Each structure stands twice: as structure tokens, then as C-alpha cells.
Amino acid sequence: MCTETKAQSNSETLVAESDQTLVGSEAGQTSSGGGPGGQSPRAKLRHLSRSTQFVICAAIILGLTMTFVGKLVSQSIEDATIQTAAETGARYMQNFLEPFVQGLTTVKELPDATIQTIDHLLSSTSLSTHVVSVKIWLPDGTIVYSTDKSTVRKTFPTEEISLALTGKIYTELDNDFEGDNEDAFERSLNIPLYEIFAPLREAGTGKIVAVGEFYETAEALQREINNLRKKVWAIVGAATTAMLLLLFFIVRRDDKIIKQHETALEWRMDEQARLHSNNAALQHKVTTANREFSRINELTLRRIGADLHDGPAQLLSLILLRLEELENSQGASDEEVLEMIRRAGEDALNEVREISLDLALPEVTDLTLHDALVLLAERHEERTETRVELELDALPDDVPIAHKICIYRFAQEALNNAYIHAGGKGQKLSASHCEGLLEVQVEDAGVGIPTEKPSVPGRGRTHLGLVGMRYRVESLGGVFIIESAPHAGTKARAQFKI
Secondary structure (H helix, E strand, O other), rough: OOOOOOOOOOOOOHHHHHHHHHHHHHHHHHHHHHHOOOOOOHHHHHOOOOHHHHHHHHHHHHHHHHHHHHHHHHHHHHHHHHHHHHHHHHHHHHHHHHOOOHHHHHHOOOOOHHHHHHHHHHHOOOHHEEEEEEEEOOOOEEEEEOOHHHOOEOOOOOOOOHHOOHHHHHHEEEOOOOOOOOHHHHHHHOOOOOEEEEEEEOOOOOOOOEEEEEEEEEEEHHHHHHHHHHHHHHHHHHHHHHHHHHHHHHHHHHHHHHHHHHHHHHHHHHEEEEHHHHHHHHHHHHHHHHHHHHHHHHHHHHHHHHHHHHHHHHHHHHHHHHHHHHHHOOHHHHHHHHHHHHHHHHHHHHHHHHHHHHHHHOOOOHHOOOHHHHHHHHHHHHHHHHOOEEEEEOOOOOOOOOHHHHHHHHHHHHHHHHHHHHHOOOEEEEEEEEEEEEEEEEEOOOOOOOOOOOOOOOOOOOHHHHHHHHHHHOOOOOOOEEOOOOOOOEEEEEEOOO
16 A cells, blocks of 8 residues: 655754754854954954864864754654554554444444444553544545544545545644644643544445544654654764764874974975075175285285385396496496396396386276276286277276276286287277176287197197186176187176176
């Protein structure tokens, strides 16, 4: 037999009240924490650890999900329990009432003897302990039997018995029958009841001749449903708590690993910053030391130049004077020898004076860079009897003395190389200063720097001077560039950030 249940109950009251309590408590917490001057919930959540944020979000999601699952499972179990109880009671009542309704196929009422028999059985058997009321309906809505005799032979709407007339068992768990006039007696009992409608069939044909309705006390069933509901919610709560704890420990472990990595990364960044600071300090010390070395080296060169001028140069001058005295006192046969000695002494004196002049730069200290480069070009032209083209832009006046001497020596060495290796052809000295970059360049129109080694030792341009120029420039943080091509001349360039 096909069965269907339509159950209505007050089982949702407990869940609804608990949901309202939960929502109310959350609302209270929100209102208490969001006062004036306090942080917004989003800002507070952002300052929490990742594991705490995850637990809050997971608790909300799992709470909503498990609440829905709990309600669904609880309602399904409640419906199944009511339906099982209803079907069991219906089978019993069908077996009890069907023998008394076989005559309703021809007669539309029950004999008084049958009514008395039913009353006697209901009051004397075990049915009286849990069945409080019984009704027998005709298909047209007329009640032919009822525990409440005031409703017998009265006709009522057939909505309640419509499902039973189709062969289905219908049950309803509720304590509210206010909309039913035929339920006045049951309402007066003021106890929880559930009513069951079951079809009563004619023996042999299976035709539905009446509908049996009976009311059973629902205390035991309600207790069973409440116990099942508590068990369901206990299981759901335990499962939710277990999942939250498991996920929390997993996320907390990963959070600790991430924090360890972040701490290690911060330590490495601090260490890198410290090393960078140390390197910058060391670089500053190296630059300062190079500047000090250049200054001391320049003082040494000045002292050597002064010593050459005051020592060997004076002695050579004395030798030349004595030779002049000998020329006056000797005969003609010795004049050629004395003349040769005198010329050699003059040449040696000139060379010593030139060396001392190159080593000592007393003028550079008091001159601007522009004037120092002009002086260098004039001296080179006077010494080599060649021409130097000058192209000097506006240069800063506050160039540090170490850089000024370095630039002077660089240009001096480059012009000397241009004279020695290019014969002084196309000599050009240029300098410019743009956006903090000071650039000095010396170029010639010689044969360039050969890539192969010279066939005769001592011939060809040596790279030793270039190495010294590079070291001198780079020791002050500058950039040294040499450009050369066969038969295209050579360009030596020095750049400084000033």
C-alpha cells in the first residue's frame, strides 16, 4: 500500500529560539565593539592572526551549513518517526474497525449495537491507554461513529479525509485544532495529540467504504522526537567542532611555518641591509684613503721636485760655473773637451728642472679647474712646440683638490702620449660639466694603439701609462675610457660625478 506523510509540528521552535539567541548575542557583541572611536570589525579582523581569521570564517560557514543540515536531518527523522508510528497505529486500527464497517456499503449508518460494541472495546482494551478518540467518516463527510456523540450523523468538509479516500495514510502532529469544529472534544482535553486518518476497505473488493480517524496521546512520541533531535544536534555539533579543531590545527601549523619563514626573511633582509651599510662605509673609507693617498703622493712629488731643484740642479749649476772658469784658464787644446762637458751639464740641468717642474704643481692648488687646464695646454705647447686645441665649457669652480690634481695629471699624461706616439698631431683637450657629470677628454690624430706587440722592444705605445691613468681616475670613483682604432687616432676620457 502506498503511504505518504504530511507532518506539521512545533519541532522548529527550539532551533528558531536558539538561532534568535545566537543572532542576538552576535548583534550585542557587534554593537558593543563598534562604538565611537573604536576600530571597525574589518580593521579588528585584519589585525588577527591568519589562524584566528580562518577559525572565525570557518565557524560562520560551517555553522550555517551544519545548522541547515541539522534542521534537515532532524525534520527528516521526525517525519519518519511520526510516519512509522502512524502506520503502525493505522494498521492496528484498520484491523480493529474494518469488521464493523462492512455494512456501510449498503447502509449509511452504523447499527446501535455496533456502536455500543465499539465503545465497549475502546474502553475495555489496551487501546484506552493511548487512544483517546475515534471517528468513522463516510466518503461524503458524514461522521457515523465518534467518541464525542455530539458529532455523530453530522456532515463536515472532506478536506481532512481527502488523502485517506485515495488510499493513503495521513497523520498530523499538532495540539492546535482551532480551525476544525468537529475537534472540539479533542481540544478540550488540553494534551498533545496526533491524529491519524486511515482508509477502511470492504473485504474481498478492497473498496474504500469509510475513513477511520483516531487520536493518540503524543507525550511518548514527542519525548522520542525530542531525544532524537537532541542526538542529531549533538552529533552535528560534535562533528562541526571536530572539523573546526582539525582545520584550526592544520592552519595554525601552516601559520607557524609562514611566520618562521617571514622571520627568517626579515632577518636576512636586516642582515643584507647591514652588509650593504658596511659595504657603503668601507667604500667611503676606500675613497677617502685614495684621496688621502693622492694628496700625500702629490706632496711627495712636490718634495722630490723641490729636492731636485735645490740639490742636483744647484750642483749642476756650480759645475757649469766652474767649467766657465776652467775655460778661461785652460789653453785652446782643452776647449773642445770643456765645451762638451758644459753642454752635457746644461742638458742635465734642463732635464732636472723639467722633472722638478712636472713633479711640483704649486699653481694648481690656487687655480680653478678651467685655468689649470689652460695652464697645462700652454706648458705643453711651450715644451713640445706643438699646438693643443682647447674646448672648455663652463666648469665648476669648487672642484675638490684631489679631483683637480687627478684631472691635471690625467690630461698631462694623455698629452705627453699624444706627443710621443702621435707626434703631436690633432691634439685636443676638451672638458664639460652637465647634470653633475664632469668629463675631460684628450684626443690625437695618430696611428692609434696597435693590437699586436711591437717587433722591436721599446717601440710602439706602452700600456703602462694607460694602467696608471686608469688607476688614478678609478681611485677617486671616476670612469676611465680609452677609444682607439688603427690610423684613426686615440681618445682618452675621464668622467667624475661632481
